[in-house]
Amino acid sequence: xxxxxxxxxxxxxxxxxxxxxxxxxxxxxxxxxxxxxxxxxxxxxxxxxxxxxxxxxxxxx
Amino acid sequence: xxxxxxxxxxxxxxxxxxxxxxxxxxxxxxxxxxxxxxxxxxxxxxxxxxxxxxxxxxxxxxxxxxxxxxxxxxxxxxxxxxxxxxxxxxxxxxxxxxxxxxxxxxxxxxxxxxxxxxxxxxxxxxxxxxxxxxxxxxxxxxxxxxxxxxxxxxxxxxxxxxxxxxxxxxxxxxxxxxxxxxxxxxxxxxxxxxxxxxxxxxxxxxxxxxxxxxxxxxxxxxxxxxxxxxxxxxxxxxxxxxxxxxxxxxxxxxxxxxxxxxxxxxxxxxxxxxxxxxxxxxxxxxxxxxxxxxxxxxxxxxxxxxxxxxxxxxxxxxxxxxxxxxxxxxxxxxxxxxxxxxxxxxxxxxxxxxxxxxxxxxxxxxxxxxxxxxxxxxxxxxxxxxxxxxxxxxxxxxxxxxxxxxxxxxxxxxxxxxxxxxxxxxxxxxxxxxxxxxxxxxxxxxxxxxxxxxxxxxxxxxxxxxxxxxxxxxxxxxxxxxxxxxxxxxxxxxxxxxxxxxxxxxxxxxxxxxxxxxxxxxxxxxxxxxxxxxxx
Numbered sequence: 001x002x003x004x005x006x007x008x009x010x011x012x013x014x015x016x017x018x019x020x021x022x023x024x025x026x027x028x029x030x031x032x033x034x035x036x037x038x039x040x041x042x043x044x045x046x047x048x049x050x051x052x053x054x055x056x057x058x059x060x061x
Numbered sequence: 062x063x064x065x066x067x068x069x070x071x072x073x074x075x076x077x078x079x080x081x082x083x084x085x086x087x088x089x090x091x092x093x094x095x096x097x098x099x100x101x102x103x104x105x106x107x108x109x110x111x112x113x114x115x116x117x118x119x120x121x122x123x124x125x126x127x128x129x130x131x132x133x134x135x136x137x138x139x140x141x142x143x144x145x146x147x148x149x150x151x152x153x154x155x156x157x158x159x160x161x162x163x164x165x166x167x168x169x170x171x172x173x174x175x176x177x178x179x180x181x182x183x184x185x186x187x188x189x190x191x192x193x194x195x196x197x198x199x200x201x202x203x204x205x206x207x208x209x210x211x212x213x214x215x216x217x218x219x220x221x222x223x224x225x226x227x228x229x230x231x232x233x234x235x236x237x238x239x240x241x242x243x244x245x246x247x248x249x250x251x252x253x254x255x256x257x258x259x260x261x262x263x264x265x266x267x268x269x270x271x272x273x274x275x276x277x278x279x280x281x282x283x284x285x286x287x288x289x290x291x292x293x294x295x296x297x298x299x300x301x302x303x304x305x306x307x308x309x310x311x312x313x314x315x316x317x318x319x320x321x322x323x324x325x326x327x328x329x330x331x332x333x334x335x336x337x338x339x340x341x342x343x344x345x346x347x348x349x350x351x352x353x354x355x356x357x358x359x360x361x362x363x364x365x366x367x368x369x370x371x372x373x374x375x376x377x378x379x380x381x382x383x384x385x386x387x388x389x390x391x392x393x394x395x396x397x398x399x400x401x402x403x404x405x406x407x408x409x410x411x412x413x414x415x416x417x418x419x420x421x422x423x424x425x426x427x428x429x430x431x432x433x434x435x436x437x438x439x440x441x442x443x444x445x446x447x448x449x450x451x452x453x454x455x456x457x458x459x460x461x462x463x464x465x466x467x468x469x470x471x472x473x474x475x476x477x478x479x480x481x482x483x484x485x486x487x488x489x490x491x492x493x494x495x496x497x498x499x500x501x502x503x504x505x506x507x508x509x510x511x512x513x514x515x516x517x518x519x520x521x522x523x524x525x526x527x528x529x530x531x532x533x534x535x536x537x538x539x540x541x542x543x544x545x546x547x548x549x550x551x552x553x554x555x556x557x558x559x560x561x562x563x564x565x566x567x568x569x570x571x572x573x574x575x576x577x578x579x580x581x582x583x584x585x586x587x588x589x590x591x592x593x594x595x596x597x
Contacts, residue, residue, distance in 0.1 A: 032440070036447035044457040 003054040065273055065303045065344060066188055071119045071195070073209040079226075079233040087113050088400050090224060090237035092212055092250050094118075096127065096187065097368030097385035098243035099194035103141040104393035106203040107516060108570075110400060113235070114198070115226065119208035121191035124345040125271050128184050128299055128307050129379035133470040133495060134386035135179040140515050140572070144179065146193045150302050151183030157282040159464050161449035163289050167459045171467070176553045177498040178509040182467065184301045186271070187382070215240070215253050215364070222363040239396055240364045243385070246352075248370035254361045260354025261428065263375065264314040265435045268321050268348050272306045272331060274341035284464040286434075286449055290333035295434050295464075298334075305344060308334070309376075311435065318348035351375050353428045355420045359413040365392060372420040377430035377465035380423045387470060388416050394517075394570035398594055403535045407595040411478050419471035426466045433463035470495045473573065480567075480576035480589040487559040496572045499553035503546070510554055513541055515572040518590060523549075523560030527581045533590040538567060569593060 009015045023031050043052055078085045089105055091098045094116035105112045130147065138144040155171040173181035198204045213225040213232065224235045242250035251258060283298040285291070294311040301307055310330060312321055320326060327346050335341060355372035359365060368385030392412050398404035436442040451458035473479065473493035480492060490497065498511045514521065518538035522528040530539045541547065549555055558564055567576040567589050576589035591597075 032443045033447055033450075036440075036443045037451060040444070040447055040451060040458060040461070 003051050003058070065305055066186070068120045068123070068188065069192060069195075071206070071208045073119060073229055074207070075228065075230045076205075076207060078235065079228060079230060082233070084234055084236060086221065086236040086238065087111070088237070089113075089239045089241065089396060090115065090222075090235060091241045091243060093242070093244035093370075094191075094195070094206060094208075095122065095243060095245060095368070096190055096194070096382050097389060098241070099191060099198060100138070100141070100386050100389045101241045101243055101367060101392070102198050102204045102206070103143065103194065103201070104389045105396065106198075106201045107141055108393050108397040109203070110393075110397055111203045111205070113205045113207060113237075115207050115210040115212060115224075117209065117211040121195065122187040124269075124347055125186040125188070125301055125305065125307050127187045127190075127379070127382035128301060129383075129467070130183050130185060130190070131379060131383045131468040132173075132177065132179045132181050133468075134383050135183065136498065136511055136572070137386050137390045139179060139511070141197075143193055143197045147185055147190060148180065148183060150189055150193075151185035152280055152300050152302055153180040153183050154280045154282060154300070155181055156279070157284065157464075159449075159452075159462055160283065160285045160288060161446075161453070162287055164453055166286070166449050166452045167462045169459075176500050176551060178511065179498070182379075184299055184307075186301050186303075186305065189302070212244075212249060212253075215250060217362045217364065220363070238363065238400065241389075241392070242364055242366045242370050243368050244370050246369040246373045248366070250364065251356065251366065251370055254364060256361060256366070257357040258354055259357075260352055260373075260424065262352045262354075263350065263431055263435065266312040266314060266316050266318060266321070266348055266350045267376070268310040268312050268316075268327065268330075268346065270308045270310075270327060270331070270343060270347075271301070271345040272308055272335075272341045273304055273344050274306060274335070274339060275304050276339060278306075286445075286464075288334070291330065296334065297464075306341075312348070316348075318350075322346045322348050353424050353431065355417070355424060359388075359416055360409050365396075365409065365412065367392060367416075371416070372424065374423050374427040375431045376427075377434060378423075378427050378467055379465070380427050380468045383468040384419060384423050387419065388412075390571045391416055397570075398536065401535070404594045404596060411476065411595065415473045415476050415478070418473060418475065422471040423468075430463050430465045434465075478569075478575060478593045478595070480585075480592055482577065484577075484579040486564075486577060490558050490566070490574055490577070492574050492576055494574050496568060496574065497557040499549070499557055500551055501547040501554060502550055503548075508547070510547075511572060513547065514568050515570055517570050518575075518593075519568045520586065521558070521564075521566040521568055522581070523555055523558055523564040523566075525563040525565055525579075525581055528565065529583075531583055531586045531590065533587040534594065534596045536590050536594055536596075538586065538590060567593070 089112045091101050091114045102112050102114045157169045159167040171181040211227045222237050222240045285296045297309040299307045359371045367388040374380045395408045436445045448461045476493050520538050520540045522542040565578045569575050575593040
């Protein structure tokens with residue numbers, strides 16, 4: 001399996017809005033913690049090392 | 062401070078060679094009588110090599126220091142005849158708990174596989190371990206233990222090393238065909254040879270204390286991340302014998318080590334951890350900082366480096382002494398074959414090759430643990446804490462918690478001494494792997510497989526009729542045959558060695574698989590022995 005780079009989220013605006021809303025009232029520290037947990041949860045859901053490493057490479061500045 | 066242990070004082074004696082002024086050439090001289098040097102002496106004696114062991118001190122380890130000993134080193138010590146008192150005196154444990162702040166984040170059970178003679182892990186103060194080995198060394202005629210002998214300098218040519226030694230009676234010279242340097246992380250021998258020793262230093266300090274207390278804490282390994290009694294740091298509690306508990310506190314880089322180890326600073330810290338009503342006495346305190354590094358190679362001419370002198374790891378995972386013992390396991394038989402003229406010096410280079418490979422595996426594991434325990438950046442700290450918070454409720458995060466991955470042997474899967482599989486076998490026990498133990502019976506008596514392997518090459522024959530001992534270039538491999546030499550009442554030998562369809566294993570003297578086949582074939586076995594001994 002390769003990293004999915006085609007749109008895969010049925011309601012993109014919904015998803016994006018939910019993500020931003022969740023963090024609206026959080027402090028900088030809380031945001032960081034939430035993001036870290038989110039990465040860990042989603043990474044475990046994906047599971048495949050190859051896909052995860054590919055995503056990390058793509059995200060790298 | 063309290064003393065549950067009386068430190069022995071070993072007598073200095075002037076050696077005959079120093080007295081007479083005669084320059085003697087020894088086959089093997091060992092520098093350092095710590096756990097690795099003493100193991101090296103016992104290993105050489107088991108191989109029939111006389112050794113001289115030099116130590117600049119005259120007692121055993123002060124304080125508990127190395128605490129955990131894993132199954133593989135215990136198996137090696139068992140081969141050398143010193144494991145029983147260690148296992149008897151040591152504390153066996155298998156449950157580890159990891160706390161984050163005040164909550165239990167994760168719990169593991171080493172769940173050792175049944176049917177092995179040695180336990181998964183024991184805790185024992187290093188001084189007991191050394192004392193048992195010193196006692197055994199003194200019983201061995203081939204071992205000459207010399208206390209208060211300090212190495213001043215070393216020089217070497219292609220064939221011998223010359224050592225300049227200082228004793229209370231002055232300075233004298235010795236020659237050695239081989240030198241094993243087991244003089245620890247600050248090895249003087251390494252400095253004398255300008256040995257390259259590089260890697261990563263960690264900007265952190267740890268306080269370690271031996272505390273005597275009687276309580277009903279279970280025999281478990283307890284590790285705290287960011288505990289309420291020691292905010293933003295980590296702590297570890299481990300039971301040893303004689304009601305002595307080992308406690309490690311992370312101090313941080315800014316701590317003043319001299320201040321930190323004063324009892325008036327240690328005792329309040331312990332009180333916060335153990336509670337006000339817990340009665341305890343402090344026995345020993347020390348502060349250390351560590352590095353993860355290794356030498357570029359473990360053979361420098363006639364000098365072989367083993368243990369911390371060759372590689373240093375963080376303490377998380379108990380990989381220091383445990384790996385050092387495995388260095389010696391690897392080295393002893395190679396020295397013997399070389400001294401007998403049955404193997405070229407290349408075989409000693411394979412010591413470096415195989416043990417550098419193992420050291421890198423240990424370094425990788427211990428560096429990963431260190432990165433988790435003492436995060437180096439703000440964002441790695443956030444990830445670490447996120448893992449610990451998630452681990453409390455969700456199973457998936459628990460394998461990510463890393464409070465030290467406990468020492469397991471590194472198989473030499475890529476070793477140049479291995480003969481590659483040509484028949485199809487399951488993955489376990491591939492060439493380069495250390496042999497799994499299993500219960501067996503011999504003439505109706507219970508025994509263990511590992512007690513009948515090792516010391517010399519062996520052919521382990523399972524469900525194959527044609528078999529006999531094989532000799533190649535002066536190296537003999539005797540057979541250990543299922544049905545003829547031993548029985549496999551629980552079927553575990555056959556299972557662990559994938560032997561149902563017949564199997565012939567060539568086992569090295571250090572109980573590692575050199576080669577394996579489904580059928581006995583003398584020519585192939587000879588070629589495999591030659592390869593494992595670098596004979597051309």
